[in-house]
Amino acid sequence: MTMLNPDPDAALVERVKQGDVRAFEMLVVKYQRRIERLIGRMVRDVDLVADIAQETFIRAYRALPQFRAESAFYTWLYRIAVNTAKKALVDLKRDPVTTLTALQGAEDDDETYRAGLEPTDGETPEALLASKEIAATVNAAIAALSEDLRQAITLREIEGLSYEEISDVMNCPIGTVRSRIFRAREAIAERLRPLLDTREGNRW
Amino acid sequence: MSQPDSDRSPSESSRRILSALADGDATDGEAARAFQAWRDDADARATWHTYQLIGDVLRSDDLACRPKANEAFLVALRARLADEPVVLAPQPRAVDPDVAAPAAANAGATVRARGRWQGPMAMAAGFLAVITGLNIVRPFSHGTDGALASNAPASSPLMASATAVNNGGVVAAAQQTPAQTKAAADQLAPYLAAHRQSAMNAPFQMPDSDLRNVSLVQPAQ
Numbered sequence: 511m512t513m514l515n516p517d518p519d520a521a522l523v524e525r526v527k528q529g530d531v532r533a534f535e536m537l538v539v540k541y542q543r544r545i546e547r548l549i550g551r552m553v554r555d556v557d558l559v560a561d562i563a564q565e566t567f568i569r570a571y572r573a574l575p576q577f578r579a580e581s582a583f584y585t586w587l588y589r590i591a592v593n594t595a596k597k598a599l600v601d602l603k604r605d606p607v608t609t610l611t612a613l614q615g616a617e618d619d620d621e622t623y624r625a626g627l628e629p630t631d632g633e634t635p636e637a638l639l640a641s642k643e644i645a646a647t648v649n650a651a652i653a654a655l656s657e658d659l660r661q662a663i664t665l666r667e668i669e670g671l672s673y674e675e676i677s678d679v680m681n682c683p684i685g686t687v688r689s690r691i692f693r694a695r696e697a698i699a700e701r702l703r704p705l706l707d708t709r710e711g712n713r714w
Numbered sequence: 715m716s717q718p719d720s721d722r723s724p725s726e727s728s729r730r731i732l733s734a735l736a737d738g739d740a741t742d743g744e745a746a747r748a749f750q751a752w753r754d755d756a757d758a759r760a761t762w763h764t765y766q767l768i769g770d771v772l773r774s775d776d777l778a779c780r781p782k783a784n785e786a787f788l789v790a791l792r793a794r795l796a797d798e799p800v801v802l803a804p805q806p807r808a809v810d811p812d813v814a815a816p817a818a819a820n821a822g823a824t825v826r827a828r829g830r831w832q833g834p835m836a837m838a839a840g841f842l843a844v845i846t847g848l849n850i851v852r853p854f855s856h857g858t859d860g861a862l863a864s865n866a867p868a869s870s871p872l873m874a875s876a877t878a879v880n881n882g883g884v885v886a887a888a889q890q891t892p893a894q895t896k897a898a899a900d901q902l903a904p905y906l907a908a909h910r911q912s913a914m915n916a917p918f919q920m921p922d923s924d925l926r927n928v929s930l931v932q933p934a935q
Contacts, residue, residue: 695733
């Protein structure tokens, strides 16, 4: 992400700086998956990935008052994630810790059930299947969109264009861009909701 | 033509705003409503997650995951954030080496934040220096304050400030045009005259060493 366009997270970041910790949760929900994937490329242990991601967000929260928006928020968060992962790897070399995953591998022969050694959700066959199903549903929903809606959401989410740039590309007012992107999201979300079960109780 | 948000159901209106906020296109008022919705409305929180998940999956299938995992992550993080001071709390914080590098990208920030105080502080210090400078210069320039001061080389900032003041302004003498100097002198003339008058009509007499007449010497045109 470059700073050619205004940082889309600027409003959220400012809100957190004003002391609204709940606004920081919105940034966490937005970036958790990308940060975990980034860390997962540096650290093989899946149990460590979540811990390092947590530490990344905590450090970002603490350092946020010093964030001056000279880079995009995500770029800044990305650097914190990389540094936190590097530090975790150094600490691991200095003081090797047997992680849950390692313990699990070592005790495969132990027939005693230990709840603490259950694989994390991200690696269970059910979770992997669910993830594939979610991806397939999103892709099918995109394919079913009208050309205008598909183009608008693609330019925004994949190409990272601003509303103004999309309005130039699509030769339509910014309000129309905004509406098309919303309708595209809603159409995809409609197909996705049965898989996400987000209507059951106050999950979030 | 898009329908105004106020004409829609609260839920749809809220989702439209969340969509705009996700792209950084929400107005201040809309953003405030979105933050409130995140606090109060479970549907709004689920919608925000769904929109973000859609964006991630569009960029890469690898990023698809069940909300259960995201929810567990957020619940754990919430517990840790609850132990953290609010980010604006005025407490000194030790520099974390792991965030130092990213923070370095914003390092100028702290300097600039300090800079906001440096301006007024420098101005106050400048005035103090000018007053001190005048007190130093005065014993040597008795009777010919302006002339002596303006002829003396401004070898130090202190003297430079004193020179500038004696020439009729706070701006450095070298930066003033003759027209500016004359205008400043014209402005000061009634002020100095009033001072002289006031000193003559003073109900009590100050010692000679402490009260002197002030004259303004105009530089050569």
